[in-house]
Amino acid sequence: MYVIDQKTNRVKKLDSQKFKEANFEERKNLQEWIANEPNIFNEELLIIQKEFDGFDNTQERLDLLALDKDGNLVLIENKLDDTGRDVTWQALKYASYCSTLKNDQVKDVFQKYLGSEKNAEELISNFLNKKSFDEVDLNNEQRIILVSGSYRKEVTSTVLWLRNKYLLNIKCFEVSLSNLNGQYILDIEQIIPAKKEVDDYMISISDKNREEITVKARTAKNLEFWTTFIASSNKTNNLYESISPSKDSWIAKSLGSSIQLCLVISKTFARTEIYLNKSKQENKKVFDQLLLQKTEIEKLLGVELFWDRIDNKNASRISFQLENVNIENKDDWDKMILFFIEYSVKFEQCFKPFLEKIKTLK
Template sequence: MYLINKTANKIEELTRVSFSEIGFTERANLQEWLEDLPNALGEPLLIIQKEFSGFDDTNERLDLLAIDKEGNLVIIENKLDDTGRDVTWQAIKYASYCSTLKKTQIEQIYQQYLNKKGKGEIAIEKLGDFFKDTEYSYDELSINNSQTQRIFLVAKKFKKEVTSTVLWLLNYKIQLKCFKVTPFILQEQYFLNIEQIIPIKETEEYIIKMADKIQDELSTQEELKETHQLRLEFWSKLLSKIKGQTSIFQSVNPTKDHWLSSGGTGISGLSYSFVVTRSHCNIELAILKPDALVNKYIFDELRKFEEEINRNFGHELIWVRLDNKKMCRVAYALEGVNFFKRQDWEQMSDFLITNMINLEKAMREPLKKVKLRLNEKEE
């Protein structure tokens, strides 16, 4: 760092020093400076307590407790020349302690802080002033919402163990910042540089977006894992229930998919399927040979028996030709049930099994006739 001498049109180099070399300490100096000017940490902050120890069942105390313009508590930990190895764990503990504080408790904590200063100031009034230029007034503002606590670590030097942990925690949306404070000296003058090093200011928005993306991916993976377990459980119960009642689905294993298929149609490429979703469940005959034209031919030939099939099945089936796709299907659905609601499982299972048995019976003879015509066509 250099001092510009405008008169001489020169720059003078400042000497980088440690806090201990020039006799400054964490509590008597760095903590006092940040208490007096918290905005030096890059944003408007209101200090509401110093050396706060108002936690249940512990005598631990955090250096500075602040609140930001969005009503989030900010835990500020100062470590002077070196962070040590355990500062992240220490700060996370403090954040967890503070996470339970209610709005009225925060007001009391701030009032106690103001009382120590002896100026007769009122906490609620000071808080009202701090938030007066925000979207909501202090009365309307929700303070210290769940998992919104922020952590600021301040030190001259950050150990690798600390920076590595901080970068990892950022991926899990822990709101952490690291500030490097460096003292300089020039003759009898002292200077202090405060630099946000994690996340770097210019990339902060990108890192936050990446953390959101990672969390979305992790959440999706967990949801998918839970869904797969549910499907395996549902299909296991359904297969156990249908065993011995029909010739199909007797050697099929449960899967993680939202459908479960079985042969037994007598024609390769045609299968019976169960389908379960958030809004309905259905049974179907799926026609999916490699050749789309052959699928359409089978569908059209089978539909010639539609009246007979519907009569034997007991309901009107839905015939879906899907002209622009390879597949065709014939289906019957139960609307208004949700696979993700276990209370719907019994109704869904009964519907699927009863109607699949009836569908196989209703399709048996027509499929034999279609197979004969298909063989004749291929010859």
């Protein structure tokens, strides 16, 4: 880094200095600088915890935990003048630990960091430009940012291999310290990837490959779940005996005349719904007639339904869903399957007479 002398029209290189020589410490100084100015990495980040130790069966601590604008967890590991040999392995361990965190757990981590004066749900929703926390989808990916005064070849070689071979989102930033007449100046430079053009190129390739991998994994998971569900359902009823397992996040059984009984799976809920898929005018007419019977229908089902007319689209739906279950977590599958078996039968038995009645009134 150079300082400009306007009088002589010359530049002079600033004296560089080691952080430890200037009595700066990793946790007390570098970590605090980043925590209070996370945009130092040329992107918007929301710091949600410092010295995060919420890992089971280990006393290890992650320096900083953040969210990016896509809701991904960003793990920031700081070193002062030298990375050491094991920082990549350390960061990968932390990423694996954090990969299991769900929306509510991430929120709770942030709330603990904030204390009682601020609301974590509100701050996360605002940061991600969502109307409410219910719309938020967190921790789809774990990113890693390494920060150090210098990098050993063991570290840079491993990071490049992980990025190129396994498409892991890891960035390395090099920090340096200069002294200008007793005033310390901090400089930070992204060294991996070395240039924005390279980064953009790698991201475009990575995103494409990652999307292909993600889609294949998701469709395989969906197919396995629906195969398991249909086999279980057929033991108690014949509602889905003619339905083939699907790679999609939903399956549907016709109740006649473009009206379907649909089951939907996601990473946050399982939903049973009546899906009206006629013309827009016809859908809204049937929906409004069913809505007139809302009290009786909900009494028969024993639950409050979500009545979604969806005025700006052709379709309409009436649904009930099981919250806090994740299709990617096999431990939730039994609960989801029992929910679908119970409410698909109840929905068909409850709605069919009302739909038949509406049909005869036309």
